[in-house]
Amino acid sequence: MSENARLPAGYYLINFETMLREASARYEDLLRPEESQLVDQFLALPLNARRLYVRMLMRKGPWFREDGLSYAEIEDLPKSSEILCHQGFCETEASLTDMVALLKRDEIAEGLERCGIEFPKALRREALLQLWVERTSADALTADLRLRYHFLRPLHEELWELVSFMFFGNSDQDLSDFVLADIGRIHYENYAVDTSARLFQTRHDIDFLRSMRSIREQFEEAKLAGNAESMGLLTDQVLAMEPHPGIRQQRRYHRLLNDVGREWERMEDFGRASRCYALSQLPPARERLARITQDPSRACAMAIQMAAAPLDPSEERFARVFLKRQGKREPEAARWTQSHPEAPPAPILRFALPRQDSVEMAVLEAARELGWAGFFAENLLWNALFGLVFWEELFAPVPGAFVHTFQNAPMDIATPDFFTRREIAIRARLAMIEDHAYLVRRVLETANAKWGVASAFLSWRHLDRAMLQAAVEHVPSPVMASILGTMAVNPRAFSSGFPDLFLYKPGSREWALWEVKGPGDALRPEQERWLRQFRRLGCSVALARVAWVVER
DNA sequence: ACTATCGCTCAAACA
DNA sequence: TTTAAAATGG
DNA sequence: TGTTTGAGCGATCCATTTTAAA
Ligand SMILES: [Mn+2]
Ligand SMILES: [Mn+2]
Numbered sequence A: 001m002s003e004n005a006r007l008p009a010g011y012y013l014i015n016f017e018t019m020l021r022e023a024s025a026r027y028e029d030l031l032r033p034e035e036s037q038l039v040d041q042f043l044a045l046p047l048n049a050r051r052l053y054v055r056m057l058m059r060k061g062p063w064f065r066e067d068g069l070s071y072a073e074i075e076d077l078p079k080s081s082e083i084l085c086h087q088g089f090c091e092t093e094a095s096l097t098d099m100v101a102l103l104k105r106d107e108i109a110e111g112l113e114r115c116g117i118e119f120p121k122a123l124r125r126e127a128l129l130q131l132w133v134e135r136t137s138a139d140a141l142t143a144d145l146r147l148r149y150h151f152l153r154p155l156h157e158e159l160w161e162l163v164s165f166m167f168f169g170n171s172d173q174d175l176s177d178f179v180l181a182d183i184g185r186i187h188y189e190n191y192a193v194d195t196s197a198r199l200f201q202t203r204h205d206i207d208f209l210r211s212m213r214s215i216r217e218q219f220e221e222a223k224l225a226g227n228a229e230s231m232g233l234l235t236d237q238v239l240a241m242e243p244h245p246g247i248r249q250q251r252r253y254h255r256l257l258n259d260v261g262r263e264w265e266r267m268e269d270f271g272r273a274s275r276c277y278a279l280s281q282l283p284p285a286r287e288r289l290a291r292i293t294q295d296p297s298r299a300c301a302m303a304i305q306m307a308a309a310p311l312d313p314s315e316e317r318f319a320r321v322f323l324k325r326q327g328k329r330e331p332e333a334a335r336w337t338q339s340h341p342e343a344p345p346a347p348i349l350r351f352a353l354p355r356q357d358s359v360e361m362a363v364l365e366a367a368r369e370l371g372w373a374g375f376f377a378e379n380l381l382w383n384a385l386f387g388l389v390f391w392e393e394l395f396a397p398v399p400g401a402f403v404h405t406f407q408n409a410p411m412d413i414a415t416p417d418f419f420t421r422r423e424i425a426i427r428a429r430l431a432m433i434e435d436h437a438y439l440v441r442r443v444l445e446t447a448n449a450k451w452g453v454a455s456a457f458l459s460w461r462h463l464d465r466a467m468l469q470a471a472v473e474h475v476p477s478p479v480m481a482s483i484l485g486t487m488a489v490n491p492r493a494f495s496s497g498f499p500d501l502f503l504y505k506p507g508s509r510e511w512a513l514w515e516v517k518g519p520g521d522a523l524r525p526e527q528e529r530w531l532r533q534f535r536r537l538g539c540s541v542a543l544a545r546v547a548w549v550v551e552r
Numbered sequence B: 001a002c003t004a005t006c007g008c009t010c011a012a013a014c015a
Numbered sequence C: 001t002t003t004a005a006a007a008t009g010g
Numbered sequence D: 001t002g003t004t005t006g007a008g009c010g011a012t013c014c015a016t017t018t019t020a021a022a
Helices: A011-026 A033-043 A047-058 A077-086 A096-100 A105-114 A125-135 A138-148 A157-168 A176-182 A203-224 A228-239 A247-266 A270-279 A285-292 A296-308 A313-326 A331-339 A359-369 A378-389 A417-432 A436-450 A465-474 A477-489 A525-536
Strands: A151-154 A348-354 A373-376 A501-504 A511-517 A541-549
Touching: A011 A033, A011 A047, A011 A157, A011 A176, A033 A047, A033 A157, A047 A077, A047 A151, A077 A151, A096 A125, A096 A138, A096 A151, A105 A125, A125 A138, A157 A203, A203 A228, A203 A247, A228 A247, A228 A270, A247 A270, A247 A285, A270 A285, A285 A296, A285 A313, A296 A313, A296 A331, A313 A331, A313 A525, A348 A359, A359 A373, A359 A501, A359 A511, A359 A541, A373 A465, A378 A436, A378 A465, A378 A477, A417 A477, A436 A465, A436 A477, A465 A501, A477 A525, A511 A525, A525 A541
Parallel strands: A348 A541, A511 A541
Antiparallel strands: A373 A501, A501 A511
C-alpha cells in the first residue's frame, strides 16, 4: 500500500471490530460469559455510538468533556453519548479531581473571576487551580462544573485491553499498527497467518501474564509512594505464587522477582532480596545473590558454580571479577583464578584525539587517516546480516509463528523453539553461505527485494547498502557462518554487543572490527563475548581507547 | 515487545 | 507573540 | 591512577493541533 493512502471513514471502528472479531473467534472459549455478552452488546450499538466510543478509547482520557469531542464523521454526538451512557458503556459522574483536570488554564481564570476571587494575572495553571479549590466549597464547585460541562468516560476499558492482548499476543502493540500499515508507514511481510494456532491455551495463561504486569505496576506505585508495607505485601504475594509452566510466563515471573529483589536490596532488606533472587532463574539473580551473601566462602562457591555454567556473559564476567577480588582472603577463589587464566579479549590501540560529539566517529576518522575505510556498524550490521540471510527461515510458516498481520518476527523468536523448530532449514542455509559468492548474492539480493519491509533485525532507516556490501565482501564465509549460527540459537540474546566499527582496506581483503571506548567507558560483558569469538575465528579485532586532548 | 532495551556518560567506591 | 511539550490522528 | 559499579540518559512514525508558560 502506498504512503498517503486514504483511509475509509470510521477506519478506527473498522479496525477495532476486526480485532474484536478475530480475537473472539480464536479465543471464544477464553472469554467469560459476561465478557462475550458485552462484546455482543457493543456490536449491537448504533454506528455513531460505536464510533464515538472507539474515538474515546483511542485517546488518553480517561475522562472527556463533551465539548472537547468533535468529529466530522460522527453526527449528533450528544445523542450517541446519551446512548452510550444508557447502555452502560459510559459514565458521567466525574469526581471533582477528574473534572478540574479537564479545565484549561484560561477556563480556571474565568472561573475565579466569576467567583469574584482576585488573583495575580501571571499565576500558573496549578496555582490558579489551588486558589480556586481553596476559596470555594467543594460542593459548590462540583455543582458549578456539572452544570457548565458534560463529562464522559468510556467504561469496560479492561475488556478491550484483554481483547487487544489476545489479538496481538502482547500489550505493546495496539490499533495504531493497523493505521501504520494502511497508510504505508510500515510494510509488514506478506507471510501466511496461522488462523487456528493459539498463543494461549487457557484463560490462566493470559491472566498470569496480566497479573505480572499489574503486580509490577502496583509495586512501582507503592515504591513511589514510599509505602514499604504495601511493597512487602506485594512481595509476599509474588513469592507465594504457583509457578506457571509456560516459558513466557516464567520469564515474566523471574523478571519480576529480579526487579522486586533489586528494590529490597536498595532498601537494604537483604533477607527479602535473597528470597526473591533464590526463586529466579534469570540473570542477574545469581549474581545479586552472591553479592549480598554475607559469608564470603559461600559467595565464592556460588561464583565458582556460576563460572562453570554461566547463563549469560554477565555471569561469566561477574564470577571472574568477583573471584579475583576475593582471592586475597579466600584460598578457593585464588585457586580458581589461578587455574583459569584469562587472555585479554583484544589488543588495545590508544588514540589521543580532539574532543568530538561521538567518540566512535572520532576514531572512525582517525582510522581513515591510517588508510581504513569503514562504518559505525555496531549491532545494526550483524543483525541486518542475520535478518537478510535467514529472511525465509524467519518468516517461514511454522505452526503458530504468525497469528496476525503486524509481526516483524515469528512469535517464538525469543524462545528456544525458534532454533529447534527451524534447525534443518537454518543448518541448510548456513551450509549454503559457506559458498562466498552465494553469501554475497543472498545478502544483497534479499536487501534489494525486501528493502523497507518490517523485520525485527533490520533498521532500514539507518542501514547503508555500501556497509552491507563492504561487510559481505570482506567477512570470510566461515566467519559469517559461525557468527550467524551463534545468533540463530537465540537471536534476541545474541543481538547486542557487536563492535562499534567495521573497517576494511579498499582493494584488499584486509578488514577489522574495533570496539571504541572513550574515557571512563569499559567493555561490557556481551561486547567482550563477541570480541573473543571474532578473535577465535582469526579476525582482526581491537579495543580503541580514546583520550581527549585539548586542541590548541 | 518503547514501564524496554542497548550503549554511552558520569560519579562514587574501590584497589 | 514566541517556544516547547503533549496530545491527536492518519 | 585505573577499574568496577550503579544510576541516569537518549531514542524510537511523524505532521499538525492544542495547551501551557514565558
Ligand atoms: Mn557501541
Ligand atoms: Mn564503544
